[in-house]
Amino acid sequence: MAKNQASESGTPKPAKRKSKPRIPPKHKWPKVLFPTEPTSIPPEKIIEAIRAVFAERKADGRK
Amino acid sequence: MATGRGEYGGSVFINCPFDAEYTPIFEAIVFAIHAAGFRANCARERLDSSQIRLQKIIELIAASRFSIHDLSRTDLDTTNALPRFNMPLELGIDLGCKAYRANRADKSLLIFDSEQYRFQKFVSDLGGQDIHHHANDPRLAMVRVRDWLRAESDRVDIPGGSAMFGLYEAFRSELPGICDRLKLNLSELTFADFSFTVSWWLENRPA
Numbered sequence: 001m002a003k004n005q006a007s008e009s010g011t012p013k014p015a016k017r018k019s020k021p022r023i024p025p026k027h028k029w030p031k032v033l034f035p036t037e038p039t040s041i042p043p044e045k046i047i048e049a050i051r052a053v054f055a056e057r058k059a060d061g062r063k
Numbered sequence: 064m065a066t067g068r069g070e071y072g073g074s075v076f077i078n079c080p081f082d083a084e085y086t087p088i089f090e091a092i093v094f095a096i097h098a099a100g101f102r103a104n105c106a107r108e109r110l111d112s113s114q115i116r117l118q119k120i121i122e123l124i125a126a127s128r129f130s131i132h133d134l135s136r137t138d139l140d141t142t143n144a145l146p147r148f149n150m151p152l153e154l155g156i157d158l159g160c161k162a163y164r165a166n167r168a169d170k171s172l173l174i175f176d177s178e179q180y181r182f183q184k185f186v187s188d189l190g191g192q193d194i195h196h197h198a199n200d201p202r203l204a205m206v207r208v209r210d211w212l213r214a215e216s217d218r219v220d221i222p223g224g225s226a227m228f229g230l231y232e233a234f235r236s237e238l239p240g241i242c243d244r245l246k247l248n249l250s251e252l253t254f255a256d257f258s259f260t261v262s263w264w265l266e267n268r269p270a
Contacts, residue, residue, distance in 0.1 A: 030100025030220045032266040033073050035258040041245060046260055049244035053237045054269055 075212070076127035077105045078120075078153040080136040083250070090257065091201035092131060094231050095208040097261045099221045101129065107254040124157050128170055129215065131208065132157065135177035135199070137185060151186055171215040173208065202228050234264055 039046065075096045079089055096103040104123045106116065124130065132154040137146055154174065161170040174189065176182045179196045182189055195211075197204035206224035213221045241260060242249050252260070 028220060029098065029222060029265070030218070032097055032262050033100060033102040034262045034266075035102060035255055037255045037258075039255045039259045040253045041247075041256055043259060043263075045245060046241075046256065047263055049241045050237075050260065050264055050267070052244055053240040054267070056240065057237070058269065 071126060072128050073101050074104050074127035075101045075129040075131065076123050076157070077103055077131050077133075078150055078157070079105075079131065079133040080147075080150070081107060082136070085133075085136065086250075087201045088133075088197065088199065088204045091205040091231060092208050093254075093258055094234065094261050095205040095227060096212070097258070097265055098227050098230060099209060099212045100218065101212060101216075103258055105254050120153055121156060124153070124160055125164070125167065129173070129212065130157050130170065131173045131175065133175040133197075134182055134186070134194075135175060135197070146185070171211075173211045175204070175207070205231065230265075233268075234261065237264070 077089070077092060077096075079085060079092070081089075093103045093105075104127050106120050106123060132150060134150050134154070137148070137150060139146055154172070157170065157172060160167050161172070172192075174182075174192055174194045176194055176196050177199055179194075181196075182194050195207050197207060205228055209221060209224045209227055212218070238249065238260070241264075242252065
């Protein structure tokens, strides 16, 4: 029987849905636990330095 | 049994040498602990010198469900020709804590040595324990820590050793730039600074 051909009762068969290719779920890394001990440098300074490196990497990626 | 990630269940105590030669292994271990979703504790981190060192260690051991004891530097001191006993001593305290405190019976210990079966020559009482070797290779040390935490914590979200090491390489490539901005040499980062840098980097790295 051809695709979508009406059945004997005359009701058209619904078109078969094409199944989407299965993409495996992206692995989620565990939630990070931060140290409880005080740092010798203010944490904001460390965060600022890491952000600057991330921004630099992003800018390099655009070039 | 405390399998959650509370203060105790999520803490990993590191008992290892603090020399420059060991630093690459130490830093890889700290990174593996944070990347696996745990918190690294170490006697290095407490700056309060008024507290007796051994007391600090005892408190950290009792507060950590997991411990890593590295006996790879239990060798003769070049100045005095005597063995360094700090690491075996701390391992003994941890084994005692697990044996004598009912609420610490679920403690899990990873014992490292540089070579397989070497420990039998200097601490044969450990014969029944599972001793791992890392061959002084940071990658191998990281994979061993990852595999042990995965098995002992029953957590399924800990990524594989290769993925973890790939991420560590990305972190290492960015660490000099971070230190430059902080006007610090890599060797000047304290344990707490390094640990915080690893944690924030892991939590906020762009996808």
